[in-house]
Amino acid sequence: MPLNLIATKPEHGISSGPLEALSETPEPHNSAMLAFPIQRNSQPPVRLTTLYPITLKVNQGPNITSSIPYYSYYASSRNLRLFSQFEEIVYKVKLEQKGSCWGGWITREKTILNGISGVVYPGEILAMLGPSGSGKTTLLTALGGRLTGKLSGKITYNGQPFCGAIKRRAGFVAQDDVLYPHLTVTETLLFTALLRLPNSLSRDEKVQHVERVIAELGLTRCRNSMIGGPLFRGISGGEKKRVSIGQEMLINPSLLLLDEPTSGLDSTTAQRILTTIKRLASGGRTVVTTIHQPSSRLYHMFDKVVLLSEGSPIYYGSASAALEYFSSIGFSTSMTVNPADLLLDLAN
Numbered sequence: 001m002p003l004n005l006i007a008t009k010p011e012h013g014i015s016s017g018p019l020e021a022l023s024e025t026p027e028p029h030n031s032a033m034l035a036f037p038i039q040r041n042s043q044p045p046v047r048l049t050t051l052y053p054i055t056l057k058v059n060q061g062p063n064i065t066s067s068i069p070y071y072s073y074y075a076s077s078r079n080l081r082l083f084s085q086f087e088e089i090v091y092k093v094k095l096e097q098k099g100s101c102w103g104g105w106i107t108r109e110k111t112i113l114n115g116i117s118g119v120v121y122p123g124e125i126l127a128m129l130g131p132s133g134s135g136k137t138t139l140l141t142a143l144g145g146r147l148t149g150k151l152s153g154k155i156t157y158n159g160q161p162f163c164g165a166i167k168r169r170a171g172f173v174a175q176d177d178v179l180y181p182h183l184t185v186t187e188t189l190l191f192t193a194l195l196r197l198p199n200s201l202s203r204d205e206k207v208q209h210v211e212r213v214i215a216e217l218g219l220t221r222c223r224n225s226m227i228g229g230p231l232f233r234g235i236s237g238g239e240k241k242r243v244s245i246g247q248e249m250l251i252n253p254s255l256l257l258l259d260e261p262t263s264g265l266d267s268t269t270a271q272r273i274l275t276t277i278k279r280l281a282s283g284g285r286t287v288v289t290t291i292h293q294p295s296s297r298l299y300h301m302f303d304k305v306v307l308l309s310e311g312s313p314i315y316y317g318s319a320s321a322a323l324e325y326f327s328s329i330g331f332s333t334s335m336t337v338n339p340a341d342l343l344l345d346l347a348n
Helices: 136-143 164-168 185-196 203-216 237-249 267-282 319-328 339-347
Strands: 052-061 064-072 084-098 105-120 125-129 150-157 170-173 255-259 286-290 304-309 312-318
Touching: 084 136, 105 136, 105 286, 105 304, 105 312, 125 136, 125 267, 125 339, 136 150, 136 255, 136 286, 136 304, 164 170, 170 237, 185 203, 185 237, 203 237, 237 255, 237 267, 255 267, 267 286, 304 319, 304 339, 312 319, 312 339, 319 339
Parallel strands: 125 286, 125 304, 170 255, 255 286
Antiparallel strands: 052 064, 084 105, 084 150, 304 312
């Protein structure tokens, strides 16, 4: 795998020193300290439990911005950024099959992920590409600390293993939108805010969080529309996906994980969703997403790409350098080809 294509670390001002709140006992997780060199600095540790006011600028048109009070209850400064590193991730499951002799059962081990490495920094979007069954969702679930079973390798976040503090700073958007059809967009987000935001915030402050997310995700037009379901029509599929993203944005995640956010959407709606995700990443968030057959326009929005085939990595590196890399090893490419199509052809 072309590890030499790893992009240089951008100047994001990440505090990679020991985080005070991350010193708690890690949750059960098959993670360990990563062997990548971690740059230390003399900045004081960040406390992740104090409420501090921050002013958020929201663009409302040319040369017009409005300030919305925003309270971060995860850090004592504006630096809420996480970078995630993973090295030699291997995941195996046990399968039981009925034996051919005497009707007994045979247990065999199947490798789902096999030696995957990479790193993603704040402000970047890492896209996981590959055919169905290649292990994209499994790897995403592992990065979110949600994978159980025989997982080996090293996954760290700002140099620390997965723990409760990281879990509270990570948002996970599943592929299927699980929403109450009879609630409106505003009611859905407010219900989520009342459940997930801490009791240290008043109801008015939680409402302000909801208003901020609605404005940030472009849901103002449909804010009073019902979600809808099989029995009655509601908002569109793209708007439902933005509501699902909004439920995670309420906690102001430093790490945002999305499982095929454009699945089942037309090309225009998919571009709007990914444009929204790109804007969230530009705010200093670390974004990792799986995606299936992106268009050329969507592909060029990614900063890095991991290409998987049957659980093994074929390519990891800059999205813009993928075609050049495969051309250098003998795979001829056309200037007009969609890079994602070529990568998927190679992975199949």
